[in-house]
Amino acid sequence: MTGRTRGRPRGGVATDTREQILTAARTAFAEKGFDGASLRAIASAAEVDASLIRHYFGDKAGLLVATLQLPVNPLELIMPMLAEGPNGLGARILTTFVTTWDAHREVFSGLIRTTVATADRGAPALSLVRGVLLPTLAQVIGGQDAQLRASLLMSQVFGMATVRYVLKIEPLASASIEDVVALYAPGMQAIITPAKHKLS
Amino acid sequence: MTGRTRGRPRGGVATDTREQILTAARTAFAEKGFDGASLRAIASAAEVDASLIRHYFGDKAGLLVATLQLPVNPLELIMPMLAEGPNGLGARILTTFVTTWDAHREVFSGLIRTTVATADRGAPALSLVRGVLLPTLAQVIGGQDAQLRASLLMSQVFGMATVRYVLKIEPLASASIEDVVALYAPGMQAIITPAKHKLS
Numbered sequence: 001m002t003g004r005t006r007g008r009p010r011g012g013v014a015t016d017t018r019e020q021i022l023t024a025a026r027t028a029f030a031e032k033g034f035d036g037a038s039l040r041a042i043a044s045a046a047e048v049d050a051s052l053i054r055h056y057f058g059d060k061a062g063l064l065v066a067t068l069q070l071p072v073n074p075l076e077l078i079m080p081m082l083a084e085g086p087n088g089l090g091a092r093i094l095t096t097f098v099t100t101w102d103a104h105r106e107v108f109s110g111l112i113r114t115t116v117a118t119a120d121r122g123a124p125a126l127s128l129v130r131g132v133l134l135p136t137l138a139q140v141i142g143g144q145d146a147q148l149r150a151s152l153l154m155s156q157v158f159g160m161a162t163v164r165y166v167l168k169i170e171p172l173a174s175a176s177i178e179d180v181v182a183l184y185a186p187g188m189q190a191i192i193t194p195a196k197h198k199l200s
Numbered sequence: 201m202t203g204r205t206r207g208r209p210r211g212g213v214a215t216d217t218r219e220q221i222l223t224a225a226r227t228a229f230a231e232k233g234f235d236g237a238s239l240r241a242i243a244s245a246a247e248v249d250a251s252l253i254r255h256y257f258g259d260k261a262g263l264l265v266a267t268l269q270l271p272v273n274p275l276e277l278i279m280p281m282l283a284e285g286p287n288g289l290g291a292r293i294l295t296t297f298v299t300t301w302d303a304h305r306e307v308f309s310g311l312i313r314t315t316v317a318t319a320d321r322g323a324p325a326l327s328l329v330r331g332v333l334l335p336t337l338a339q340v341i342g343g344q345d346a347q348l349r350a351s352l353l354m355s356q357v358f359g360m361a362t363v364r365y366v367l368k369i370e371p372l373a374s375a376s377i378e379d380v381v382a383l384y385a386p387g388m389q390a391i392i393t394p395a396k397h398k399l400s
Binding site for chain 2: 112113115116117119123126129130134145147148149151152154155156157158159160162163164166167168169170171172175179180183184186187188190191194195
């Protein structure tokens, strides 16, 4: 939005450098996607050393998350849930997700609206989904059509979030977290562990 | 968008009157919602007799659908499916829905984007959902929390549609209709006929 113009520096040189990196990263992710963007090229565009990016943001996924300016780091939420495996994963994802985002409704609503509006122009949240979340999710749920099932699972979560936070359709918009999880998680679990893949 | 200004009439007096009614209806639905808008008030704003609205559009739901300018009338698609009752409804909704909208991807993508962008300002598609689709769906699926389950079912369909047509996330964006139905409909059916409500 601001391109290369920077306002008055508020936090001195470090803040300024950090913003330079984030600006270059937003452009790179939008133009080349998560896989296509390289830390080296982003460092070059921001006129800093690549080691400084690692110092501030860890890895490329961490840098991408930072460009989204979210109140909560989605990777820190999701990775521990996935690590527990596919059993009960639907309810775990939904409980954590709704609890976290209910507390930040306006931010999240804005993120969804921006992502839908800029989907054709490389919305950064989509880079995170395509480059990090979906591949990890597909690996955890495994089995036949894991990639497609991961994208369908994401559809369920995205749809619930949009109807609850953006479209605000009742009774979902005001329903308790417990009711949403009780009624919606079984359908998610049906994709995570479909009947024909079940061991039992 | 155009308010009361009308371009050069292209189809003579009838087309002009029809457009006058649709313009008044869009304003009324946006300001008062489906339930709050009355055919009488719309007729008055359009300076026509209410019987003319019934002649052109049937009833209020028909008028609302006409304001959306869709290539397919969603009520004509959905009502026969609902009439067959809740058994297998998930697969019927999904098959009909994806088959129809795959043929009109661009129109549908535009409708979703507009609805998300104007959700706070009375998006007309939301009037259709709130005023017609959800109440009918809740009545058909019945049982405990029918309204909430109907809004969660709508979340699933909306999420799938947005990821397939707007966000275009693979592999869902290019998956066959058969694969989408086989993997996604069971989760919809889990909301339509939850385990604890099943008769068997």
